[in-house]
Amino acid sequence: DVKVTQSSRYLVKRTGEKVFLECVQDMDHENMFWYRQDPGLGLRLIYFSYDVKMKEKGDIPEGYSVSREKKERFSLILESASTNQTSMYLCASSSGRALYNEQFFGPGTRLTVL
Amino acid sequence: RKEVEQDPGPFNVPEGATVAFNCTYSNSASQSFFWYRQDCRKEPKLLMSVYSSGNEDGRFTAQLNRASQYISLLIRDSKLSDSATYLCVVNMGYSTLTFGKGTMLLVSP
Numbered sequence: 001d002v003k004v005t006q007s008s009r010y011l012v013k014r015t016g017e018k019v020f021l022e023c024v025q026d027m028d029h030e031n032m033f034w035y036r037q038d039p040g041l042g043l044r045l046i047y048f049s050y051d052v053k054m055k056e057k058g059d060i061p062e063g064y065s066v067s068r069e070k071k072e073r074f075s076l077i078l079e080s081a082s083t084n085q086t087s088m089y090l091c092a093s094s095s096g097r098a099l100y101n102e103q104f105f106g107p108g109t110r111l112t113v114l
Numbered sequence: 115r116k117e118v119e120q121d122p123g124p125f126n127v128p129e130g131a132t133v134a135f136n137c138t139y140s141n142s143a144s145q146s147f148f149w150y151r152q153d154c155r156k157e158p159k160l161l162m163s164v165y166s167s168g169n170e171d172g173r174f175t176a177q178l179n180r181a182s183q184y185i186s187l188l189i190r191d192s193k194l195s196d197s198a199t200y201l202c203v204v205n206m207g208y209s210t211l212t213f214g215k216g217t218m219l220l221v222s223p
Contacts, residue, residue, distance in 0.1 A: 043201075045210060090157055098146075102160055105157035105159070
């Protein structure tokens with residue numbers, strides 16, 4: 001079974017702090033994704049990566065950056081957290097060259113920015 | 115124009131009922147179609163892929179209508195454990211997947 005893990009289930013940070021969210025997958029998947037999910041807005045793609053050191057902006061990249069130094073690990077960085085970044089953050093991975101294959105999700109990190 | 119549209123519900127049905135959800139998508143070049151299930155405060159999990167010929171997995175049947183650009187999910191003999199939010203997922207052209215906002219299903223005893 002594919003396993004996608006995220007470093008924290010719950011996180012509370014203060015406005016202006018730098019926040020790191022880590023995601024690790026154990027199935028040698030090429031593609032990794034970061035989403036945020038908010039009530040009434042559904043899942044929105046922040047960034048994705050189709051290879052080590054490669055990254056692409058999703059629909060809402062503003063205020064975020066990412067890092068993929070190893071194939072199994074994809075990090076989401078909030079350079080200066082703001083209250084409107086309070087959300088559920090979900091990491092996902094998928095195999096193959098196509099970016100539209102089935103995705104497997106981690107359990108999510110619920111981030112609160114005070 | 116919204117890309118993947120679903121009725122948010124909730125759909126309230128008794129155990130044993132048959133319930134159907136529809137989802138419309140805007141890109142006629144889409145090739146990948148899925149239904150995901152998301153339980154409250156949990157991550158989305160794949161329920162089933164949707165193929166052109168339609169497909170069935172136990173009590174669940176998914177169908178694709180390319181001409182009208184919609185996919186459907188039919189659940190027969192609903193169980194209490196089917197209560198969840200069902201996400202319609204479609205790729206837009208050759209890019210990544212786009213998730214609908216989901217349809218909530220509540221199955222009552």
